[in-house]
Amino acid sequence: MLIRNYQDADEEGWLRCRILSFLHTAYFDNVLQKKETYTNPSIELVAVESGQVVGLLDIEYEDVSGTVCTLCSGRGGMIWNLAVHPDYQRKGIGALLLAEAERKLKTLGIFEIEAWTRDDQWVNGWYQKNGFTQMESYLHVFITGEKVSNFVQSSISNLEPVVVEAHYSGNEKEKIWKTFDRVHDCNGYYKQLTPALDN
Template structure:
């Protein structure tokens, strides 16, 4: 396996790797048809095996003029970290992370920040890799049935079929009947 900088020719493999790695996670519907580009500078790495993208990590980082991260100081936001499901459990994610940490240290970043959901193994993975939880809120996916009981649109011509929402309040229990409810947690790794 080789870890190297992302190249535009990797885009199709990058998209496939990301989509497949997210299928069995709480992010299964976060599908993109092309690779995201960033306004700020970024660290973009891929893991290649047999000429296939088997892992990826993208970190957009703060500049003195533009803040990406929520914490004070100069940091990097991990937007994507994924390993193709056929290659998981081989240390590819850890290898990508450690290479990204090396690059971040060269750039004099002070920390890396990542947001993830409580479903699956990603929160445990971040904790095992020297990250600490510093914040949290909830993502809610409301079906048309959920909204019929809790959301009243102001326009009778507007009939929402589903809604994605962020909840930062203290009364999450009011949404106990919603099937897709995820705690989103922010993890920080000091460099």
């Protein structure tokens, strides 16, 4: 298993790995047909086994503090994509991808990482095991069917919204959980890196 920088030729394998890894998570319908690219500089890594992309990690990092991250106080890196193919999970690949990204961030003088993830307990467990601390949380709310028209109106005549994805950051979370069928906590994690460069 090799960890290396993403190359354009990896795109199809990257997309397939991401879709399969999300299949049984709260991100099951977050499907990409093109790999994401970033405005700011980024570290984009893949784990490759027998020519197949089995893991991926993208971190967009800041030249100027506050342009990408919200939880970091200095220049930080934001994890936008992290996935390990289900057949290769729990073999340490996620941790190896993170370690390589951290090594690269440190050489760039960046010592803070931020990530946001929904409420899959085992994914939150992975972040905690790998040194991240939960700092914040808000809700991702999906509204479908008849409920949409009760809560969301279109300003264009004859245009009726039928699916809404919304963010809730208020104090009445319980009410939101009770009112809508699909609600996720979205948890913000932060990790401070030690300045010393590991080998």
